[in-house]
Amino acid sequence: MKSQLEPIYEDVLRRNPAEPEFHQAALEVFESLGPVLERHPEYAEAAVLARLCEPERQIIFRVPWVDDEGRVQINRAFRVEFNSALGPFKGGLRFHPSVNLGIVKFLGFEQVFKNSLTGLPIGGGKGGSDFDPRDRSDGEVMRFCQSFMTELYRHIGEYTDVPAGDIGVGGREIGYLFGQYKRITNRYESGVLTGKGVGWGGSLVRTEATGFGTVLFADEMLKTRGASMDGQRVVVSGSGNVATYAIQKAHQLGATVVACSDSSGYVVDESGIDVELLRQVKEVERLRIQVYAERRGGGATYVDGGPVWEVGATVALPCATQNELEPRDVKSLLDAGLVAVAEGANMPTTPEAVRMLQAADVLFGPGKAANAGGVATSALEMQQNASRDAWSEEFTEARLTDIMIGIHERCAATADQYGLPGDYVAGANIAGFVPVADAVLALGVV
Template sequence: MNVDAQISEYYDRLLKRNAGEPEFHQAVSEVLDSLKIVLEKDPHYADYSLVERLCEPERQLIFRVPWTDDKGEVNVNRGFRVQFNSALGPYKGGLRFHPSVNLGIIKFLGFEQIFKNSLTGLPIGGGKGGSDFDPKGRTDAEVMRFCQSFMTELHRHIGEYRDVPAGDIGVGGREIGYLFGQYRRLANQHESGVLTGKGLSWGGSLVRTEATGYGLVYLTEEMMNTHEESFDGAKVIVSGSGNVAIYAAEKAQQLGATVVAMSDSAGYISTPNGVDVELVKQIKEVGRGRISEYVDQAEGTYHEGGNIWEVKADVALPCATQNELNGDHAKQLAENGVRYVAEGANMPSTPEAVHYFQENGIHFAPGKAANAGGVATSALEMQQNATRDSWSFEYTDQRLHQIMSNIFKNVDRTAREYNREGDYVAGANIAGFKKVADAMLAQGVI
């Protein structure tokens, strides 16, 4: 049986075994498409059902999370932790609290995390977790009670040498604090390496807050430099206005760019003279408000329910959520002069959008490479916790910058090695896969 037929047969089986999980199907399909050329060149990677084992989580946890709101009413949410692959090290990946969370979403994120973590070059495996709980509109006391209930179950399955969660959408410093406090109570020890994204006074790392956004810009700058361009003087669209988007905008403007648009789920602001990042931080991080409030205090125009991809720019950084940028949006970006797209969110571009970018000469960096800065700095936090050390902002930022530079060079080199020059999707998938696959083969069928 040829490679195409092998992959097709396996993917059909995966669809049947994982029905109703479209995001997971999409993530696996993209990787399998890239692996065809690997299996043709290096057929030993098909031995011992390696690809099938790679696509099957080592462990999937689903649990009930009961908690009491401020009215005294009991609510019940569902919690998840998918421990996908530990061939390279302990499971590492964030927790997402959002109403959209289900098993398929967590599996897609955990699967992507395997390759992302592999690309960092650090000894961490892939996992992901979360809940369909929505922290928006909840009081601090309600969020605390939910987090305590969530951790009461999760604590049995995590540890600094087993599984190290972090934050993601809906899980910031407040939630990590409550989660860690409950873990410490249940474990009866201050095991600081069990969670990352902690407060600076109790085991956290400088740069962790900024890491995903900064890292996204560092890798994009490397990609632009390859084509003798840079952020200096560039116009940039940043979708979203959460943590990743805010710090991507901040770093882009530090490098001389003008961020001309940012968004949230209700609409977007256009800021032709550059966005006031400190004001966005005040609105979104401190006040937990909407991006529409920006135009009440600074120069800009708010577009309710608008399409941020219609803004003219040189660089687009989708930093909101999965599948936010479709094929029609990709055409709009191309027509408006965008030459570089790098994903700050996980899989924000649909397959149609990615295909359009690749077919029309737009340089595209996938999320598993471009947004790896967050987990890379989480791993640096783990190193500091293990040695009871604390590094300076400058040193940690330097380490982050070097990791992102190395990721791009590895992705670029791998794409060339497999005759896919400029195809950073294939380069990221193959480079991430080979490191994990070599470890799995060396460790036997487990």
């Protein structure tokens, strides 16, 4: 880190104690921006980076609801509206027991740069709750979502803040949230939430977009070395929305995904993961990954516990959660011939593991670039809502593909421009930072 950035980072640590994920996300960006501030001293003079590290607004509220046994439950919820220099705050809602203010801030900070990289007019924010929808009935999830939105509705709007889904928040939860928003406001504002059902304001390809985009980004990286996804042996962590559609797109591009996981363990299927069976088990029936192996028969095996990275691959797609890919995992993957990693989740690779991958000359696509397809298609959903239009699947996927190719080109070109060829981490951080910084300067001290 450049010496001029150290006092700013120290101030981030002082003002945000006990938030290690946020500290980690900020440090990664700070380590990339020294060359930018040398070329653009006006950013330092106007304290742009310090301003970007302080959210415009942080909202914390309680969510009381009643479970199926009639007992009152209390959860804590958050919405961090980080930066709106480029457009309304945009970012998902996460429902998971691990959610706290520091995690939401790290996600919101990452979202600012990710959204900037898409080239679309959206700012960055994030939210969620420590509510766990797993093993809860539909009625319990509905009552929680209704209580959650009863507070959140006053803070959001299509020109203010547009939430979407994330871990634990899929089509069911978005439906309940939108229904309560509509009931409270007496307005059908389709653009206030994205990830909606296709029949009531949603966009085709939005469900698949994050996973599809991650694989498209990996394919673009591989092309820089005369290769492609075709013929690659792939391992994916996770088995939720992002992982499922990453597997589907990888297969479409000619790769074979041989393993995926959940929090209980992982399955190995050398003939290639059956996407429809995986979706039935995980998305429709909401069962553990072990059931996939049981139904698949002799073609698949289940391994209880342990990281999925034990399975060798040439391409790794971490699509589960933050800090899941560690140095020991990288060593296993390198021994098996790893050539590329693209992050489908947000910050799933630890800093030490990133350094190991870069030292080994492995192509590494950071999440703020590689998984930006989800928020990009959310912005396309907002466009359709604003124009009262609905695009075809082919047109929407073509737009997604163009956006992901554009993100890759911006990251690669920016890295080259600053004398860091092939460094997608620096390329993404700088290419995401500069448009936001320019907008912050243009808008004045606000």
